[in-house]
Amino acid sequence: MRAPEELTERFRNLGLKVTPQRQGVFQALWGDDSHPTAEAIWGRVRETMPTVSLRTVYQVLNDLTDLGEINTVRLGSSPVRFDPNIDGHDHFVCEQCSRVFDVHAHAVVDLPEKHYPGFEVAATQIVFRGFCPDCARISAAAH
């Protein structure tokens, strides 16, 4: 996503008001690569704005998604996570702690046209599952 200042400008250009709540969410997301849930963002915004409602946070997140500024990430049964990184990248999900990491895989992926005629691939998503370094260390130490 764009920097908070640029988002401010974009919202204004679109005729949307730049409220402290919206700016709070911009700030909370900016540079975050931890794929926070709506609740997590809410918690962060509340630190400086204790009265903000979860409803509003959801609102803003959906607005940003509609504008293409952020992506939603749904992996497993957990709640939706929000990803301000909209460049092409892959994900690693830790099966232990459920954290999601941005990764760049070396991948050559192809859906063979010959066997799947008529399928129009718009996006390819790679998800790795396993243990993150922290959890791998702990599980190794358990021996």
Added chain:
Amino acid sequence: MRAPEELTERFRNLGLKVTPQRQGVFQALWGDDSHPTAEAIWGRVRETMPTVSLRTVYQVLNDLTDLGEINTVRLGSSPVRFDPNIDGHDHFVCEQCSRVFDVHAHAVVDLPEKHYPGFEVAATQIVFRGFCPDCARISAAAH
């Protein structure tokens, strides 16, 4: 997953009773590659056993999952889907009709150890998104 008869035997060996409800779910899943939801399976079992409860279907599906006979597939915001195909394979999700197809991708995927030290990859999942042949045809005809 195994054939219904083999599952029957496995359940019996494990001391689990082979009830008509369980067999109904075995049958409903056998050879199904449409990634049905719990409700869909329920509907199918009810055709021959109208009194079966959704609760029981969930129960049996979870049992089968625990036994590793089937996989759960969570893609997007739809309810959990169940996949009797537990061989390594990939998925194609139609963004229009939400159907899920089993596919075998040509893929060479690698998480570069060098950049991600300590990450232990247990599984790699590839998901294609786009239009399935049916929906591609309809959207093309709309022009």
Added chain:
DNA sequence: AGTTAGTCAACAATACTTGTTAGTTGACAG
């Protein structure tokens, strides 16, 4: 300074899934 979008609070509602209870049935072992 006025208009109106945005927000809040509080609550309802949705969808999916699991928990719980109590009463009944029927699969299997002996």
Added chain:
DNA sequence: CTGTCAACTAACAAGTATTGTTGACTAACT
């Protein structure tokens, strides 16, 4: 063949995540 206990049903509650709604209030922009 029969007793036992796992399994099933029905009916309901609960839980999680998310969105809808309403009415009153606030404050951002023109």
